[in-house]
Amino acid sequence: FQEENYTYNKNLSDKIKEMLDLKMITVSDVYSQDVQTANSELALLQAKTNYEKAKINLLKYLTLDITGEYTFESPQEVNFNYYSKEDQEKLFDTALKNRKDYQSQKLKLESAEYQMTIARSGLFPSLSGNYRYSTSAIRPGDLFNRRVLSLGLSLNFPIFSNWNTDFAIQSADVQIKNVNEDLKALEKEIKAQVKNTLLDLETAKIQVEVTQKSLISARMNWNIKSENYELGSATFIEMQQSYRDYLQAQNNDIQAQFSYFTKQFELMNVLGLLTTEF
Numbered sequence: 001f002q003e004e005n006y007t008y009n010k011n012l013s014d015k016i017k018e019m020l021d022l023k024m025i026t027v028s029d030v031y032s033q034d035v036q037t038a039n040s041e042l043a044l045l046q047a048k049t050n051y052e053k054a055k056i057n058l059l060k061y062l063t064l065d066i067t068g069e070y071t072f073e074s075p076q077e078v079n080f081n082y083y084s085k086e087d088q089e090k091l092f093d094t095a096l097k098n099r100k101d102y103q104s105q106k107l108k109l110e111s112a113e114y115q116m117t118i119a120r121s122g123l124f125p126s127l128s129g130n131y132r133y134s135t136s137a138i139r140p141g142d143l144f145n146r147r148v149l150s151l152g153l154s155l156n157f158p159i160f161s162n163w164n165t166d167f168a169i170q171s172a173d174v175q176i177k178n179v180n181e182d183l184k185a186l187e188k189e190i191k192a193q194v195k196n197t198l199l200d201l202e203t204a205k206i207q208v209e210v211t212q213k214s215l216i217s218a219r220m221n222w223n224i225k226s227e228n229y230e231l232g233s234a235t236f237i238e239m240q241q242s243y244r245d246y247l248q249a250q251n252n253d254i255q256a257q258f259s260y261f262t263k264q265f266e267l268m269n270v271l272g273l274l275t276t277e278f
Helices: 002-021 025-062 085-098 100-123 165-231 236-271
Strands: 125-136 147-156
Touching: 002 025, 002 236, 025 236, 085 100, 085 165, 100 165, 165 236
Parallel strands: none
Antiparallel strands: 125 147
């Protein structure tokens, strides 16, 4: 974007100087264009610096070695995705399947249910067994000649546990209800995040479509003003204003595409599909 701007201004500066030699314009146009060329060169240098800093910040975020060699590719065009109501339901299922926070909450519910099983075990009889092996030898040589084996079984029936079993069951039941409510609330929150991100993505898509139409109109207007300037039917100021409008339209289109790509990554994040592992 800034490279294209600098190249255009540099070429235009050369063309305006040729037009001055042919007495087609005044010298003020040359000075004005020289200023534009210098400004575009400064903007290009600043853009290159910002680009390098952005790469460093990205590598830091990804916890990669910033001194390594990497290839950065930008998408050539925006590919729009359209989501029907059925698609949204599938996205909800995908999010619930992949979100670590939701899976963690489900494990908490399983743990609470397991605690209920343990608590209820106090209501039932328990059977335990024991095994013992020893020797009654008094001399080392008779160690394995005078062996003693014993087996035992114990059957316990719960009669009264000082309400400990009831308390454990009630506590486990409360825990299950609390965890289950948290799970339902988290499920609603995840679905809301997916829905809101889809709405933001749709808005970003419309913004890209609008800015691209505006960009086409601005480019056509600039081309017309440039031709009129060469023919002498438009002033240098009018041509430059049309070019500034074209640059602004380019910038708006870039920002709109950036917003759309950002929303795509946000959707991947709320679906639990975004990872920084390599």
